[in-house]
Amino acid sequence: MNIDYRIRSADGYTKNIGELVGMLEHTRAVTLQEINDLSVEQLDFIMTSGGNSIGALLKHIAAIEKAHQLISFQECDFTKEELEIWEDALYLGEAGENNPW
Known part of the structure; x- marks a missing residue:
């Protein structure tokens, strides 16, 4: 999965709200990509x-x-x-x- 790191305004929102939604969507995508292949043991490791x-x-x-x-x-x-x-x-x-x- 290639992630686009440019902040863009999500469609259907005002510019500022669209940028916030775009940042939240980006954060979600990056988080999911980073943890996708982790095992339960890795997720629970302290x-x-x-x-x-x-x-x-x-x-x-x-x-x-x-x-x-x-x-x-x-x-x-x-x-x-x-x-x-x-x-x-x-x-x-x-x-x-x-x-x-």
Whole structure:
């Protein structure tokens, strides 16, 4: 897959929103390309010096997107039940390290 690294305005939007959508689409394409061939073991690997796994960072991205969707489109926050699912991914660190994704 060849990725076009030029920022272009996505069709159907104003110029600035189109550029933002284009950047988000580019980020998604690059992320998917980079992780496409990784094994579960590679996604779950945590360096001995600490940090978060690639899998934890991917779930963090999903959790932040979910939070923004709730706030922007439904004008609400996570319910208690939703927060139980997403909380570790929102904060990462020890919370992310101690939760199998």
